Amino acid sequence: QQSQALKEGLWRKGHFGDLNAPAAPAGLRSRTLGLVGFGMVAREVAALGKAFGMQVVAWNRGGVPADAGVEECLTLPELAGMSDAVCVLAASPTPLVDALFLSRLPPNALLVNVARGSAVDDTALLHAVETRGLKVGLDVFSDEPAAPHASFTSASGLVGHPSVVCTHHIGAATRQAQEAVGLSLL
Numbered sequence: 001q002q003s004q005a006l007k008e009g010l011w012r013k014g015h016f017g018d019l020n021a022p023a024a025p026a027g028l029r030s031r032t033l034g035l036v037g038f039g040m041v042a043r044e045v046a047a048l049g050k051a052f053g054m055q056v057v058a059w060n061r062g063g064v065p066a067d068a069g070v071e072e073c074l075t076l077p078e079l080a081g082m083s084d085a086v087c088v089l090a091a092s093p094t095p096l097v098d099a100l101f102l103s104r105l106p107p108n109a110l111l112v113n114v115a116r117g118s119a120v121d122d123t124a125l126l127h128a129v130e131t132r133g134l135k136v137g138l139d140v141f142s143d144e145p146a147a148p149h150a151s152f153t154s155a156s157g158l159v160g161h162p163s164v165v166c167t168h169h170i171g172a173a174t175r176q177a178q179e180a181v182g183l184s185l186l
Contacts, residue, residue: 037090
């Protein structure tokens with residue numbers, strides 16, 4: 001909403017900066033970051049969360065190493081119930097984040113999906129955004145075009161929603177990231 005207001009030429013600091021508003025940002029310190037998946041990228045995200053003073057919990061299909069420095073959740077609903085913010089980092093052909101998961105998140109939670117669009121149930125996510133005040137960041141979409149240049153109107157309704165920030169599946173689109181991938185293949 002803030003970005004849209006600025007794009008429309010509106011300065012609304014008095015509205016968005018109201019710390020007494022129900023949806024006022026709570027900050028990150030002492031909040032809990034939940035990681036869906038615990039591979040190499042998730043380990044780096046965990047370190048960033050800790051740098052901001054967050055508690056970190058994680059779920060991974062193959063378990064979380066005991067020496068990882070994060071609390072392991074044995075189920076996804078357990079992770080959701082403990083998390084103020086969730087980062088989806090595990091690819092899945094079927095939703096890992098579904099209506100049950102989303103119902104366990106606290107109102108006004110944050111959810112970021114950088115794994116695969118299919119890892120999140122779009123319909124359930126839109127419902128949670130509209131009824132529970134979730135704030136969402138998406139770099140991936142279940143119906144994203146395969147071509148690098150294409151027309152795109154997502155059927156989910158998430159892309160145009162004011163509580164959703166979107167990018168073009170470019171999370172790893174840096175020279176540094178591509179060089180790291182290349183080196184890992186050697």
